[in-house]
Amino acid sequence: MDSQKKCPICGKPAIEAFKPFCSKRCADVDLNRWLTGSYVIPARDDEPVSDNDNTVPDYNEDDNI
Numbered sequence: 001m002d003s004q005k006k007c008p009i010c011g012k013p014a015i016e017a018f019k020p021f022c023s024k025r026c027a028d029v030d031l032n033r034w035l036t037g038s039y040v041i042p043a044r045d046d047e048p049v050s051d052n053d054n055t056v057p058d059y060n061e062d063d064n065i
């Protein structure tokens, strides 16, 4: 009865559609880890990440009128 795997990113029960992850978000996080080769991108979950991620993309800069 251990068919229920846990998400390697956040530890929540994995969902069939996103195996072995629990959500697309975690799947993206894992993918980004591979792409960047590091843990630069933190796993965003319901819990706020303190002191770690204040970077909000500045879309304005690219969209100057």
Ligand SMILES: [Zn+2]
Pocket (backbone or CB within 6 Å): 007, 008, 009, 010, 011, 012, 021, 022, 023, 026
């Ligand atoms: Zn997860």
